[in-house]
Amino acid sequence: MNVGTIPASIENFCNLKYLDVRLYTLTRTLPEFLHEIRNCSSKGVLTELTDLYMSYNQLMGRLPEWMSQEENLTSLGLEENKFEGPIPASFGTFRNLDRMWLTQNELNGSLPVSFGQLSELVDFDVSENRLTGILSKQHFSKLSKLEYLWINGYSGLVFNVSSTWIPPFQVSFLTMASCNLGPSFPTWRKFQKKLLILDLSNASISSSVPNWFWNISSPLEHLDLSSNQLQGQLPKQLCIASLSVIDLSSNHFEGPIPLPNCVCSVLDLSNNIFSGPIPPNIGQSIPNMAVLSLSDNQITGIIPKSIGYMRKLIKIDLSRNIDKLRLNAFSVVGGLVFRLSNLDLSENNLCGSIPSTLGDLIAMCQKPNISNQHRHIDLSSNNFVGEFPKEITKLHGLTFLNLSRNHINGSIPQDISMLHELQSLDLSSNNLYGLIPSSMSSLTFLSYLNLSNNFSKIPFRGQMTTFNASAFGGIPQLCGHPLVAKCQGDDLDQGKGQGQSKVEDENDDGFID
DSSP states (O other), X not given: OOTTOOOGGGXXXXXXXXXXXXXXXXXXXXXXXXXXXXXXSSSOSOTTOOEEEOOSSOOEEOXXXXXXXXTTOOEEEOOSSEEEEOOOGGGGGOSSOOEEEOOSSEEEEOOOGGGGGOTTOOEEEOOSSEEEEEEOGGGGTTOTTOOEEEOOSSOEEEEOOOTTOOOSOOOSEEEXXXXXXXXXXXXXXXXXXXXXXXXXXXXXXXXXXXXXXXXXXXXXXXXXXXXXXOEEEOOSEEOOTTOOEEEOOSSEEEXXXXXXXXXXXXXXXXXXXXXXXXXXXXXXXXXXXXXXEOOSSXXXXXXXXXXXXXXXXXXXXXXXXXXXXXXXXXXXXXXGOSSOOEEEOOSSOOEEEOOGGGGGOHHHHSOOSSTTOOOEEEOOSSEEEEEOOGGGGGOTTOOEEEOOSSEEEEOOOGGGGGOTTOOEEXXXXXXXXXXXXXXXXXXXXXXXXXXXXXXXXXXXXXXXXXXXXXXXXXXXXXXXXXXXXXXXTHHHHHTSOTTOOOOOOTTTTTOOO
16 A cells, blocks of 8 residues: 555445554545545444544545434544644534544644533543634533543643532543643642643642642642742642642742652752742752752752652753852762753853762763764863863763853873764863863763853864864964964975975974964
8 A cells, every 4th residue: 555545445345444644645635535535324424433533644634524424333433634724613523533633733623512522531632722712611611530631731722610610520641731720829739639631731820739739649749830929839749649740830939849758750940939949958958859850049048958758860950059159068969869961050150170979970971872862071161170070081971062151271082082972062161271172072972162251273174174263262362273373383384395294293282273
């Protein structure tokens, strides 16, 4: 069978019950496609059809009203196509439909009120379309069997129900990101006792989170309330025992940093107004943490030793805290954090020498297993002093290194060429001096380089020839290609005979004079 075509013989399948043409690159409209599979009966197109899956194609046009004539249809999968226009009101008359997936199309208009009559519906996904209008309790009036509700993404839907509304359903998955649920926190959430995933991000909620929310007995595992305007203080302990992912970022929460009393793997409290110190027992309280983000707050004090107990930590972001953090015991935890592959402590007030234990970050010593997997260290915009930390050159899997805007002195070690995977290097605005190592020309993956406001001479060879003058700017004494300023001996090189090759002086660190 050729991709994108349907054999003519399919029109003889008079009693077809199950049709799955997912990932088939079909490009026509739905009526054109179904025209090829006429049923032998005059009652409808495919009266025996129970399951129709046409997802992940390029079908276009409008959804036809007559599809509701498929009275035996139980599953309808049309996601990730190019359907446009409104959802037909007749789609709310399917008597046996338990699954309807319309996500990632270009559907617009409002959701028909008739959808509230789909009494057998278990799984409904209309996310990532262009729907607008009001959602009322009538849209859910008979959906007592609903377990999965996805209406998130690019949505102009406004949820308009009273504070006393009790939903007829008990869902396990509820994602309503980018719907307008506010300004008050939705009280109907109180009656959902089976939730595993709750995503109310970017939902125009601007109140505080009620106390009852944290006291509900629920198997909730994934909570996303990010990108709202939620305010007030949170409990010192977030008392939902089963939570593994907590994202409360980009709100207006304030007060001390709360800690979950659960086996949490992701905690994102960034871009709020939390203040005070990081709890000293954070490592013992959440030892299984994989991602910890406390950036863009007003956290003060020291980075506690207990972070070293987070043996599963992959990413830690403490950057841009307005009242600034101080480096203290963090310098001893490098050898304890075995999986850490993303460390961001930028734009704080960290001082002293860069810890040599950074060279013990085992995950960064190894080449990434996945081509797009990035391993970052960002210590920029602090007050670090001392020489360039040679231990960093042991991190052979490092892809991103930013030590800019500090007070680092000395020279870059020749061993920097051991960072074979390095794609971005920023050492600008420090006090580095001497020659740029010729070994850097072997960093073949390097696509961004900023060494400005440092150094004296450029090794213009290999990978160094791919960068323009802006990568080395801001240093009056700097010379060599690609800058206009020539170094001493450059004219002599140009005057050598055409048949002679330029010879590398073994006493000048590999530079061509």
